[in-house]
Amino acid sequence: MNTAHTQSDAHADVLTCFTLSISGHIAHLVLNKPQALNTMHPTFWRELDGVLTQLHRGKEARVLVISSTGKHFSAGMALETFSVGMANDASDGDGLMDDQTPEGRAAIFDKLQDIQSTFTKIETLRIPVIAAIQGGCIGGAVDMVTACCIRYATADAFFCIQEINIGLVADVGTLQRLPKLIPLGVVKELAYTGRRLGAAKALGYGLVNEVFDTQDAMLAAALQCAAEIASKPPVAIWGTKQVVHYARDHSVDDALQQIGWVQGAIWSNAHVGEAVAAMKEKRVGNYPPLAGLRSFAGQ
Secondary structure, three states: OOOOOOEOOEEEEEOOOEEEEEEOOEEEEEEOOHHHOOOEOHHHHHHHHHHHHHHHHOOOOOEEEEEEOOOOOEOOEOHHHHHHHHHOOHHHOOOOOOOOOHHHHHHHHHHHHHHHHHHHHHHHOOOOEEEEEOOEEEOHHHHHHHOOOEEEEEOOOEEEOHHHHHOOOOOOOHHHHHHHOOOHHHHHHHHHHOOEEEHHHHHHHOOOOEEEOOHHHHHHHHHHHHHHHHOOOHHHHHHHHHHHHHHHHOOHHHHHHHHHHHHHHHOOHHHHHHHHHHHHOOOOOOOOOOOOOOOOOOO
């Protein structure tokens, strides 16, 4: 991935399935294959995984906005991805989903974990992630956006757990994350029937934060929210994300103990003083970025 740029605070990388730009500490990742309904195939996963790893290790971006192009956000997994695996000779062991042998079926577990891990990187990214969703958000796209922190949608947006319509169980995060976002009965209805959930109902259930008349208005709101987040101390945003996710999955007593550990680890009188001064002086605060990360293996 080419990350070379001439300006330290504004650059863009054009990939096969995405365009990534970073400006004003805001990373903006755009799905850029509208003619293919922004479907997900191995190249999509490979590039997304690389971008998320880059952003996680880096220190320039303080928030990520994911948006899309065309009529639909994404139609989910490209069906040819399954057909290629099914068409392969199962004896070679390389089919995507080999159901012909116990060994092949056992390998499905490992392949799914590999796919799941990319969307989990969205959830565990060191910075908040905002999804801006227009039109169809189908199948794997639901897996993707449920891993985000904040979801904005256009009035014509809809969500569909498409997997049941093609004879599958959704397996990349929807059935695990969606029950933590909307009522369980609604999840079951959508998962059992494959019905579409429109933007208005999604707003009522709390799946999306706000609904907008146009894609431009939605994207402007997403970027405005991102700018507000980027203006806060990055380490405090990091700590807040850690604490919110932990509290979601643990008891109140355990979560209260965890916030004590986190606060004790990252407390900064300097950051608090700068934040108060910035508010009084009606200016943006000046805070250090998160430390850059390097893989222990040196990659």
